[in-house]
Each structure stands twice: as C-alpha cells, then as structure tokens.
Amino acid sequence: MDLSITHPADFHVHLRQGALSELVTPHVRKGGFCTAYVMPNLKPPITTTDQALVYKATLEAIEPNVEFLMTLYLSPELTPDEIRKAKNAGIVGVKSYPRGVTTNSDGGIESYETYYPVFEVMQEVDLVLNLHGEIPSDSNIHILNAEPSFLPHLHKIHSTFPRLRIVLEHATTRAAIEAVKACGDTVACTITAHHLELTVDDWAGQSWNFCKPVAKYPDDRQALRDIVKEGHPRFFLGSDSAPHPPRNKSTSTPSCGCAAGIYTSPILLPLTAHILESFGALDRLEGFVSTFGRDFYKIPANASKVVLKRGVNGATFSIPEGGYTLKNESVVPFWAGKQINWTITK
Amino acid sequence: MDLSITHPADFHVHLRQGALSELVTPHVRKGGFCTAYVMPNLKPPITTTDQALVYKATLEAIEPNVEFLMTLYLSPELTPDEIRKAKNAGIVGVKSYPRGVTTNSDGGIESYETYYPVFEVMQEVDLVLNLHGEIPSDSNIHILNAEPSFLPHLHKIHSTFPRLRIVLEHATTRAAIEAVKACGDTVACTITAHHLELTVDDWAGQSWNFCKPVAKYPDDRQALRDIVKEGHPRFFLGSDSAPHPPRNKSTSTPSCGCAAGIYTSPILLPLTAHILESFGALDRLEGFVSTFGRDFYKIPANASKVVLKRGVNGATFSIPEGGYTLKNESVVPFWAGKQINWTITK
Numbered sequence: 001m002d003l004s005i006t007h008p009a010d011f012h013v014h015l016r017q018g019a020l021s022e023l024v025t026p027h028v029r030k031g032g033f034c035t036a037y038v039m040p041n042l043k044p045p046i047t048t049t050d051q052a053l054v055y056k057a058t059l060e061a062i063e064p065n066v067e068f069l070m071t072l073y074l075s076p077e078l079t080p081d082e083i084r085k086a087k088n089a090g091i092v093g094v095k096s097y098p099r100g101v102t103t104n105s106d107g108g109i110e111s112y113e114t115y116y117p118v119f120e121v122m123q124e125v126d127l128v129l130n131l132h133g134e135i136p137s138d139s140n141i142h143i144l145n146a147e148p149s150f151l152p153h154l155h156k157i158h159s160t161f162p163r164l165r166i167v168l169e170h171a172t173t174r175a176a177i178e179a180v181k182a183c184g185d186t187v188a189c190t191i192t193a194h195h196l197e198l199t200v201d202d203w204a205g206q207s208w209n210f211c212k213p214v215a216k217y218p219d220d221r222q223a224l225r226d227i228v229k230e231g232h233p234r235f236f237l238g239s240d241s242a243p244h245p246p247r248n249k250s251t252s253t254p255s256c257g258c259a260a261g262i263y264t265s266p267i268l269l270p271l272t273a274h275i276l277e278s279f280g281a282l283d284r285l286e287g288f289v290s291t292f293g294r295d296f297y298k299i300p301a302n303a304s305k306v307v308l309k310r311g312v313n314g315a316t317f318s319i320p321e322g323g324y325t326l327k328n329e330s331v332v333p334f335w336a337g338k339q340i341n342w343t344i345t346k
Numbered sequence: 347m348d349l350s351i352t353h354p355a356d357f358h359v360h361l362r363q364g365a366l367s368e369l370v371t372p373h374v375r376k377g378g379f380c381t382a383y384v385m386p387n388l389k390p391p392i393t394t395t396d397q398a399l400v401y402k403a404t405l406e407a408i409e410p411n412v413e414f415l416m417t418l419y420l421s422p423e424l425t426p427d428e429i430r431k432a433k434n435a436g437i438v439g440v441k442s443y444p445r446g447v448t449t450n451s452d453g454g455i456e457s458y459e460t461y462y463p464v465f466e467v468m469q470e471v472d473l474v475l476n477l478h479g480e481i482p483s484d485s486n487i488h489i490l491n492a493e494p495s496f497l498p499h500l501h502k503i504h505s506t507f508p509r510l511r512i513v514l515e516h517a518t519t520r521a522a523i524e525a526v527k528a529c530g531d532t533v534a535c536t537i538t539a540h541h542l543e544l545t546v547d548d549w550a551g552q553s554w555n556f557c558k559p560v561a562k563y564p565d566d567r568q569a570l571r572d573i574v575k576e577g578h579p580r581f582f583l584g585s586d587s588a589p590h591p592p593r594n595k596s597t598s599t600p601s602c603g604c605a606a607g608i609y610t611s612p613i614l615l616p617l618t619a620h621i622l623e624s625f626g627a628l629d630r631l632e633g634f635v636s637t638f639g640r641d642f643y644k645i646p647a648n649a650s651k652v653v654l655k656r657g658v659n660g661a662t663f664s665i666p667e668g669g670y671t672l673k674n675e676s677v678v679p680f681w682a683g684k685q686i687n688w689t690i691t692k
Contacts, residue, residue, distance in 0.1 A: 208600035
C-alpha cells in the first residue's frame with residue numbers, strides 16, 4: 001500500500017543562516033514537505049518585516065520548490081505599526097521565546113503584558129501568535145515542569161484576546177494537551193515527530209536526543225499519541241527540526257554542554273509515518289502533517305501530492321548514519337543508522 | 347582555617363578490575379579517604395567470599411594504605427551458609443541491584459522474597475544489606491520516579507527484618523530521605539557529593555553529569571542538603587564514584603549511548619568540603635564523611651587525620667581538566683577544569 005499525502009506542511013522548522021542554511025533548507029523538500037513555517041531565531045533575530053522578506057528571498061533562492069511562511073521574533077522593537085506592515089507583506093506569525101530557554105533566545109520575553117498593544121493589533125489583522133511554552137529554570141522551575149508552569153500564561157493571553165489565533169509550540173505534556181483542548185477554536189498546538197517517540201529515559205546520557213522542551217514521562221507521551229490518534233484538528237505537526245553542527249551535539253568532556261535540538265527535516269515524512277504507524281495512528285497521517293495545520297493557518301493546499309512507499313516483505317529503509325554534508329557544514333539526523341518502514345517515491 | 351578530619355571513609359565506591367583498577371584504586375587515598383566500602387559489580391560479579399578475598403588482596407596490593415571493606419553481590423548463588431562464611435571472613439555487606447538499572451547489573455534481583463532466608467541469616471550474623479533503590483523502567487516507571495517507586499520494598503524488608511542493618515544507597519529524592527528518617531535505627535542512607543550539587547537541568551544534554559540514579563528536582567536536592575545540614579547521623583557519604591573510559595562517557599553520534607556514572611574519587615574530600623560549604627554545612631563535614639558512617643557500620647576510626655587547607659585571598663584549586671591516565675586507561679573526574687576552595691595538605 002502506498003500513501004499519497006496532500007501537500008504536507010511543517011508548521012515549525014529552523015532553517016538557520018549561511019552555509020548551514022544552504023545545507024538544511026533543501027532538506028524540507030527531501031523530507032517530503034512543500035510548505036515550511038520558518039522560525040525567526042537567527043543571529044540577529046528577525047524582528048522586522050524587511051528582515052523577514054530578505055530572509056524569505058534567501059531561502060527561496062536556495063530552494064525554489066518550497067513555500068516559506070515567515071514569522072517575526074516578539075521583542076520590544078515590534079510595534080503595532082510593524083504588525084500591520086508585516087500582515088500586508090504576507091508575514092504569517094510572531095514567535096515568542098521565554099528568555100534563555102532555547103537556541104538564540106537571549107532576547108526572549110519576560111512578561112506578556114508589555115506586548116498587549118501588539119497582541120491587540122495581531123488579533124485585529126489576524127496574525128498568529130506562536131508560543132514557546134516554557135518558563136526559565138529557577139529555584140522551583142526545572143526542565144521537567146517548565147511547560148506545565150507556562151500554561152497559565154497561555155490561558156491568560158487566550159482569555160484576554162479570544163479572537164487572537166495562538167499556537168502552543170511543540171507540546172510535550174499531558175497538561176499542555178489538556179490546556180489546548182480546553183481552549184477555544186483559536187488555539188492550536190504543534191507536536192514534533194520525536195516527542196511522539198522519546199521519553200525522559202531516552203535523552204538521559206544521550207545528548208543527541210536532547211532538545212527543549214525535553215521529552216517527558218511515558219504518560220505524557222501517551223497523551224500526545226492519544227490526541228494524534230483521535231485526529232483532533234487543532235493538533236498538528238511542527239517538527240521543530242533544529243540542526244546543530246555535530247561538535248555541538250556531542251559531549252567530549254565534562255565542560256562542554258550540548259546544544260538543544262533534534263534534526264528531522266530530511267527524513268520527516270517517512271519518520272512521522274513510521275512513528276504514527278507504531279501506535280496505530282497511520283490513518284491520521286494526512287490530517288496531522290497537512291490538512292489540520294493548513295486549516296488552522298488558512299494556508300490552502302495545492303494539488304501537489306507526496307507518495308510514501310512501504311518496504312515489502314519486511315524491507316526497511318536506512319536513515320543515513322553519517323548524516324549530510326555541504327561545504328564545511330554537516331548535520332546528523334535523529335535516528336541516524338536506524339531502519340524505518342517508509343520511504344518517499346516522489 | 348585548616349580542617350582536620352578524622353579518618354574519612356567512603357561508604358560506596360567502585361574500584362573496577364585490571365588496568366582501570368590500578369589507575370583508580372590509589373585515587374581513594376589521593377581524594378583524602380582512608381577507608382573504602384567496595385562495590386561487588388565486577389565482571390563476573392563478586393558472589394562468593396573467596397572471590398571477595400581475592401579482590402581485596404588485589405586492591406591491597408595496588409594501594410596498601412587504604413582499608414577495603416568488602417561486599418558480595420546479592421544473587422541466587424548466595425546461600426545462608428555463604429553468608430556465615432562471609433561474616434567470618436570479615437565481609438561487611440551484601441549489595442542488591444535491581445536488574446538492568448546500572449553498570450553490570452544484568453544479574454540483579456527482581457523479587458526480594460526469594461532472598462528472605464539469606465536476609466534472615468544476615469540479620470542474625472549482622473551483615474549489612476546495601477540497596478540500590480530503583481525500579482527498572484517500564485510503561486509507568488521512568489528514571490525520575492524509579493527511586494520513590496522502590497521505597498515500599500525498603501519498608502517491607504525493614505519491617506520483616508527489623509534488626510537487619512540496611513543502607514539505602516545514593517538517595518536522590520525527598521521521598522527517600524523521608525522514608526529512611528521514618529525507619530528505625532537499623533536503616534541508614536548514603537548520599538553522594540554530586541547529588542548534593544546537581545539537578546535534572548545539569549545532566550540534560552551533558553552526559554558527563556549522567557549517573558544512576560539521575561539527579562532529581564531542585565526540591566529533592568534541597569531535601570538532601572537539609573538532612574546533611576541537620577547532621578542526621580544515619581545519613582553519610584557514599585560517593586558512588588564510578589569511573590568509565592572517556593569514550594563511554596562522550597556521545598559522538600546518535601547511536602552511542604553513554605555509561606551512567608560520575609567519577610569523584612581523586613577529588614572527593616575537597617569537593618565534598620566545597621559543596622557542603624556552598625550550602626552552609628561545612629561544620630557537618632566530619633560527621634558526614636567519617637563518624638556517622640563509621641558509627642553505623644561499626645568500623646572504628648584510627649588516629650589518622652586528613653587536613654584540608656583553604657585557598658587564601660580568594661585562591662582556588664583546579665580539578666585537573668585532562669583527568670588521569672595509566673597505561674591505556676584514563677578517567678576524567680567530575681567538575682574537571684573547575685575551581686574549588688579546598689585542597690588536601692596531608
């Protein structure tokens with residue numbers, strides 16, 4: 001049985017800059033995706049419409065066959081006027097990062113009330129607010145409760161701006177799934193492929209499985225799987241595919257920490273099919289990777305299809321163990337060297 | 347101010363075999379300790395008195411200036427007769443590993459009732475039972491709740507054998523501290539130096555800080571610090587110092603997992619002083635590293651003292667960044683390259 005998927009869209013992806021961007025941007029298409037919702041956490045972050053348009057043109061020059069949906073980084077520089085300008089220029093959303101919790105988030109926000117005038121205009125012009133839903137660690141907050149501790153912020157923003165479309169990004173906990181379900185139709189949630197697979201035991205001692213938010217407990221993973229299996233239309237794929245140079249993912253000495261991030265772009269659609277099949281949700285694949293997100297974002301599908309083929313007679317397909325290289329840059333994907341049951345035929 | 351500590355004793359240490367043992371065994375003395383309570387998880391495990399005595403002689407040949415207290419590995423081969431023989435030969439304790447949770451624990455136990463005849467004789471002859479207090483991961487158990495989930499086993503063994511001396515090893519949770527406090531005077535608890543310092547955020551993405559049990563939440567660390575600060579005599583140092591070759595601690599690719607274990611032996615007394623001082627418990631150092639454990643184990647101190655000197659005028663001492671090497675073996679300690687406030691003068 002082949003699977004023909006309408007115009008897959010990855011609603012959360014990091015495409016970086018420079019040579020690394022040249023390496024990873026074509027991987028969106030390689031991984032089966034036609035549309036990419038692009039994160040703005042560059043150095044410096046994308047805080048203006050003009051920057052976003054330049055970045056979009058750069059990405060299109062690298063990979064003309066992907067539709068890039070652009071976002072701005074929520075920061076004090078972002079004015080209501082800039083929001084209107086962004087909307088007119090086709091920018092789709094604004095991403096909020098709590099300060100210091102992930103790659104290039106040093107300029108992240110500390111309090112949301114400051115941004116209410118911006119949110120007011122976003123609601124008016126219908127720009128999407130993307131929330132990295134974690135609180136920075138302190139004496140009571142750690143990486144395991146950082147997401148549940150953020151959820152009151154989600155509820156407060158939603159109740160203050162009920163018509164503002166909000167996406168809680170890369171949910172990892174039962175608490176987050178339940179919080180989004182309890183919200184109105186203007187609130188949706190992305191789920192990564194790797195969070196449908198990993199639990200805390202998998203990243204303990206294995207820095208390549210380390211990302212933020214970290215994968216949580218078995219019961220949390222079950223909640224993610226259950227909502228995908230249910231086919232709830234406000235829960236859809238955002239890969240949070242986050243390439244880092246291998247030297248930044250390995251830990252050769254006690255003094256070198258490892259970058260947070262898991263890279264899935266070049267294998268994303270086959271990987272997602274494999275994982276959904278593993279918990280009996282293969283029939284939800286098209287909704288999860290295409291139609292649910294497109295409906296929420298109001299990004300129509302075109303006629304393009306991506307076809308997945310299953311290995312016959314127990315045949316499987318290898319994820320390249322050595323990763324991918326271009327110029328001086330290289331990246332190694334999630335599950336490198338492992339076998340999966342699906343591959344892309346066209 | 348110098349600190350003069352009576353005859354320090356590390357009540358939980360891994361001294362390995364072969365060339366690695368030749369490298370690490372002298373580090374007990376180097377780290378300021380005169381007595382070492384030696385774990386039996388070798389390949390093959392130390393399951394008989396004869397094996398333990400051979401191992402003890404090997405260790406004494408490497409390092410004559412340390413008193414080695416020997417243990418047996420709890421396994422089906424261990425009979426009541428062997429327990430009596432062990433006691434007569436000066437073996438001090440029997441260590442229980444749940445199956446599969448740590449280095450060389452594949453032969454670990456799955457049910458304690460099987461061992462009640464052994465425990466009965468251990469109680470009679472006054473041999474100590476050392477418990478690695480974790481349940482293996484399954485659909486509900488993961489590395490963060492593995493220790494609290496074990497505590498009912500502790501209570502059951504203690505209530506069945508109230509005169510059996512039991513040590514819950516390397517406690518990491520508030521639940522474990524409270525469980526041991528609630529037991530009678532025959533139940534004690536070791537705490538490592540590194541668990542007084544680390545929380546879950548510290549080993550996320552940093553495999554060198556990964557050990558089993560993993561360091562837990564800030565509130566758990568606070569409970570460990572509080573019981574040390576209180577000077578409770580049934581809570582004392584067992585370093586669980588666990589050397590691994592650097593290649594087994596690094597994570598160069600997604601397919602290589604990392605060995606669980608943190609190595610502290612060569613820096614143990616200065617490190618412990620530094621960490622205790624950081625949370626205001628320096629006045630408890632001698633109890634924690636010497637007298638409390640000796641009293642519980644009935645291992646008298648001799649007249650030997652170890653003297654720690656503090657850096658003056660803000661001077662600090664470096665933990666060797668490159669670690670230590672002998673023949674083809676090398677080990678890199680916890681906090682390699684970091685500065686600490688104390689050093690050993692004699």
